[in-house]
Structure formats: structure tokens, C-alpha cells
Amino acid sequence: MHLSETVNTGFYSLAPLLVFAPVVGLLINAIFGQKFSEKVVGTVASLASGTAFVVSVLLAYSVAINHGHAVSVPFAEWIHIGNLELDWTFRVDSLSATMMLVVSGVGTLIHIYAIGYMHEDVRFKHEEGRFARFFVFLNLFIAAMMVLVSGDSYLMLFVGWEGVGLCSFLLIGFWFEMDTLARPSWANSNAAKKAFITNRVGDFGFLMAGFLTFWNFGSFQFDKVFEAAPAIAHNSPGIIVAITLFMLVGVAGKSAQIPLYIWLPDAMAGPTPVSALIHAATMVTAGVYLITRSAPLYTLVPQAQYIVAMVGAATALFAATIAVGQYDIKKVLAYSTISQLGFMVAAVGMGAYVAGMFHLITHAFFKALLFLSAGSVILGMERGHHAHAHHAAHDDHGKGKKKKEEHGHDDHEEVFDPGDMRNMGGLRKTMPVTFWLYMAGTLALAGIVPFAGFWSKDEILLDAKLHYTSVYWQLAIAAFFTAFYMGRQIWMVFFGEARTEVAKHAQESPKVMTVPLMVLAALAVLGGGLNLPFEGFHNLTHWLGYTLGEVEALPLNLGVAGVSTLLALLAIFISWWIYGRNPLKAGQPDPLKKPLGFIFTGMENKWFVDEGYGVLILTPFKKISQFLADVIDWRFWHDFVHDTVIAGTYNWLSEIVLSRYADQKGIDTFFNSWGSFTQWLSGNVRKIQNGFVRSYALSVLLGVVLILGYLILK
């Protein structure tokens, strides 16, 4: 769009480092990781990610000093066939720079945190050799995500899109070989497969959108597509609608929207830093980025925008209700993530791209903070479990033994689950740092003034109010539930008395984990400053306006802000009324269970969506595949067609026709007759040679007489 002559300064040539710094890091760790100590592995990986962050900062600075001009940095030729030219080009503009900053910034903090987290996690799981592998995958993810956000065409975006999908698969199934009483090994690998396959459905949509784009625009490049879009929308708007809706399918897969969100809760099987980085802060927001990037397409088709907004709003509300009924600390956050992604998708669907991106950024801060704090809580519980088991019996070597000790001690739990909130309680005293960090994240997520989440969520709500009232109400109720389930979590985890011995012995996490959390907490508290709804503070709006086109920045609407704040405070109060006033006792069912009855059972069981998919899709699918395998393939194709028809015909042909008739009767007879004729002939001819010299002489005479007679009588 804006070519290089307008750009005199800047660090644009560094753009490839975004991808190659993490690649170098992962190569070092992949090759030497087993020889390095854990500190070195972690440092290399963090430095690689940190380099990407520094480059992102420099690129953002370059964009800023060049007044937001989008710059394409050609890097490599990829596919050149005839007129078709598909290159790997980096696109640096305010939107991609924002994503780069979020990905590499949050990513680097999570890398540092993971050094501490994985150090202990691999030991609790008795898998010390897995440390380096984790950081290889993590760096690979950063590289793939950078390809995604920095590509200047839908094709490169798709390459990164698939790359992060692969990393997601690898990291969800990171403990695929772990076989414990609490989680059989297939549970982890199944979660990974579920994520991958669900995303495949979404990717089908993205692929269709890509094919349609190329078919109609003749290019994958953003600039060319957006330039030609208005003309095509004028002539045949159906094409743009189809492209945007297929894109929405892709977004639903990657960003966990209805109906494809089901993989994200299961993705919590991965290590917690993965949940924070991939399944909360960055990868799942790729869908939001995709819609924002395609804003010029979506703006042309209000019908598609409306559908996107409705999908987002429905997801936000639906997932928020499920989060209320969950007991696993990470599952609550997972559904919360789905819900918040619903907010973002709804926002970009309404055309409020800045609000969506704003929420994406603040959400990356506070949800990464929440997940990492939850990881800290889980590890604290693991440590407590360790210490307690050690205390109870001075022999805790070997997982199985430990389990038995635990079983003997706490009768109410078969297998100890460090992530179950019912096992926690009172952690405020044993893990004070984590508690305060968690509080910061919770208040930001719940949308309490002046934490980051308040400003971004409020911007979305305000936009919804102006555009679609139904979306506004869904989101407002979702926000109410958000505050409620976060309150419930806080009361259950940190307040009251410890419900298990393990929780009593829980220990605080080391500094390598808490310091990155403090940085994230600071961002979660202050992140709202990026785009305050006051005159002169609409920084993000102007910044993204360089790319998305200048939009009118909305001032603070006291009505909307007041309603949402009141709802949040009310929800927190109710959660205190239910969970805080009378803390949950050990073994006591959730106090909401009785008054809400089947509604709570629905929330507890995720509204039976997985079961519904099982009945609607998986069971028929399995039946069909079984039928295909058993009847069609085995009985019909294998037994009948192959064995009976083909092999039978072949046998009949070779045995009867060719062997018996053609060979034995035909060819054999011919050659045998020829042989016996020769025998008969020679038997007769040999009689001439009788050994009597006189008979030879007679023959000679006869011959002479014949020849002479012929000559004479001629």
C-alpha cells in the first residue's frame, strides 16, 4: 500500500527475526537440550522469545515514527508458477505490530514463568527428561504465531494458523505418556486429538474462504483483496458473504466459538503455561485477529457481521454459565476464556474492531495472569501433597506408593487432584503472593473499575448497546456470570478453611514464577490505560486507526458503565453470600446444587454438549465407520469383491481355462505331437542305416543310376 519511498527510517529489515529468533532458540534446544541444564534451556528459550519481543518493540516504534504506514518486508520467494506469485512477505502495520507485542511480550513472561513451573512439574510427574522438549515446542509456537500475525497474505496467515494448531496439539498432549491413577495416558492424547480434529473442521472453513478469495480476487494478499472487495461486493455480494461466513467457521474453530468451542476445556490437559500462552492469551485470539484483519471484507456485508456478533454473544453467555458449574480451577478459566473470546468476536462482529482488539490485549494480560496464578496454585497444592505425604509416611518414593498413602489418609478422595477447587480452601494464608496476584486478575476479568478488563469490556458493551440490543443484553448477563464465577472461585480457593490436608500444607511458588506474574498483574491493573474513554486518551483507537481506518472514539457512557459495574458488584456480592459467608466444608456439595436443581446439573455437565455431540455426531460417525469397515470394506469389498469375484475369477481362469484347456489340451498337445512325430520319423529313417556295407553300396549305385538316368533322359 505505502511503499518504501515514504519510509526512510525504521527497523523493518529486522522483521524476519520475529520468526527466526524463536526458530534458532528451538533448534539450539532441540539439538543440545538434553545436554544443557534446565536453567540454560530455559534461558535460551526465553532469550529467543525476548529477542522477538525486542524486535516487536522496534517494529512498533518504526510504525509509530512513520505515522502508521503499513510496510511490506519481502523476505522469500515461495511459489512462482507462471503468473502466480506467492511470496513470504512480512507486513508491518499498527495491527500486526500490536499482535506481535502481545504475543512476544506475554509469551516471554510465560517462558520465564515456565522455567520455574516446568522445573517442578516434570519432577512431580517423574519425567525429568521432558523439560527441553517443552521449551522447543513453546519456541515453535512463538515462531508459528509470528508467521500468523506478520503475514501479508491469507496464505501466510494460514501457514501460521496451521503452525499454531500443530503446537497446540503437541503441547496439549505434552503428557501423552503420563499414566497416573488420576489421568490415564489416553486422556491427555485424546484431548490433543480432540483439539486438532475440532480445529480441522474450522480449518476447512478457512480453506474454503481462502479458495473463494483466490478464485474471486486472484490473490491472497490483503491489500489486493481489500482493494478489489468493494467492486465485487457491488456486483455479487454473495461471494463476500460466503467468504466471511466460511472465515467465521475457521474463527469458531480456532477461537473456540459455538459450535466448535468444545476442544478448549479439554485442552487444559496441557501444562499450565501452555494453557496461559496458547489457550488463553494468544493462539485462541487468532480468530479475532483474522476478523479484524479482514475488516474491509466484513464491513461490506452487514448480514455476516450480524451473524458473527450473534455467535460471539451467544458463546460469551453460554460458556459463562458453564463456568459457574465447574470444579477444576483451570476448567473455570477455560470456560471463562471461551466466554471472553465470545466478547471479542461479538465486538469485531459489530464492527467495533478497536474494542475487540483492546479486549484481546487486556484479556491476554489478565487471563495469562489468572492461568499462571492457577498454575502456581496447582503447584502449591502439589508441593503440599508432597510435603504432606512425606509427613504422613517417611517414604514417598514412587507414585503408586504415594497414592496408597493418600488413599489411606483421606478417605473421601480416591485420587488426589491438585486442580480440584473442592480440595482447596484457605490458600490465602499459605500462598499470599499468589492470592494477591489472583485477585488482580480476577478484578480485571470481573470488570471492576479501574482494572484493565473494565475499560475494554465496557467499550464492547457500549458498542453493543449502540448496535444490537440483544447482543448487549447477552453480553451484560455474561459479564454478570463472569463476575459471579470468578467470585465463586476466589472464595472457594483462597478463603475459608483448608478442606484437605494437602491444602493445609500448600506452599508458595518461587520467585521465577511470581515475578513474571507481578509484571502481568501490573499490566492487568494498568492495561486499561491503553485506551481510556476520555478525550486525549484514545491511544489504541488512533494507533489501530492507522490500519483499520480512523473511527470515532466513543466517550465514556456512564449508563453502560454503571450498569456493568453494578452487575459485577452484585455478582460478587451474591458469590460471597453463597460461597464466602459459609465456606464450603470438605465433602459438601456445591451450595448452588440444591436451589438450582437441574440447571446446576446442566452447568456442571457443560449442558451435555459433549454428550450431544457424542449422540449426534460421534455415535453415528462411529456406526457408519464401523459399518463401512465391517460390511462394506471387510465383507463386501474384501470377502466378496476381492476374494470371491476377483480372486475366484482369476483362479477359475487360470486353473480351468488357461491351465486345463489352453495349456494342457492346446499347447501341450501341439508340442507333444510334434515330438512324437519326430520320434516316429527318426525311428523310420534310422532303419536305412543298417550297417551293411553292401546295402550302402547299393544305395550309391541306385543314386548314380538315378542321376545318370535323369541326365540322360532329360
Place this chain on the structure above:
Amino acid sequence: MVPVDYYVVLSAVLFSIGTLGVLSRRNPLIIFMSIELMLNAANLAFVAFASVYETFSGQIFVFFVIAVAAAEVAVGLALIVEIFKTKKNINVDEMNSLKG
């Protein structure tokens, strides 16, 4: 002067007698004698035509035939002696080991 026809007929008669001798007798000595008779019948014909056409080539040829016949008899008699030594018999019909 005797006409040449007489010589030719005599030669033919001698040749036929020789042929009959070769075919009908079993004693190799007699067969040899019959072969000599046939050779000499040929010689007679050579000489007769040589005198008719007044050339020497026929007569020279006769010399060659006599020489070859002598050599042939020498080899043949040696063979007969050897055969007799091994078989104690010189009947030609007994000499059939090359029979097919």
C-alpha cells in the same frame, strides 16, 4: 581297326560285373577284386576314348587311376588284416557296428 563301340560295351560289361561282385560277395578280397575290375573298366573306357580323340590326357588319367588303385589296395589289405586280427573273420556283413 576295332570300332570304339566295342571297347565301350566291353568296358560297360566289365563295370557291371564288378558292380555285381561288390554288391553280391561277402568276402572283402573278392570285393576288392571286383572294385579293381570296375576301375579297369573305367581305364579301358579312358584309353579307348583317348585313342579315338587322339589325346594323351585319357592315358595319363589311367596312370593316376592305377596308382590310386594300388594305394587303395595297400590300405584296404592292411585294414582287412587288422580286422581279421580282431574278429577272426572278414565277412563284411559282420562289420556292422556303425549301424543306426
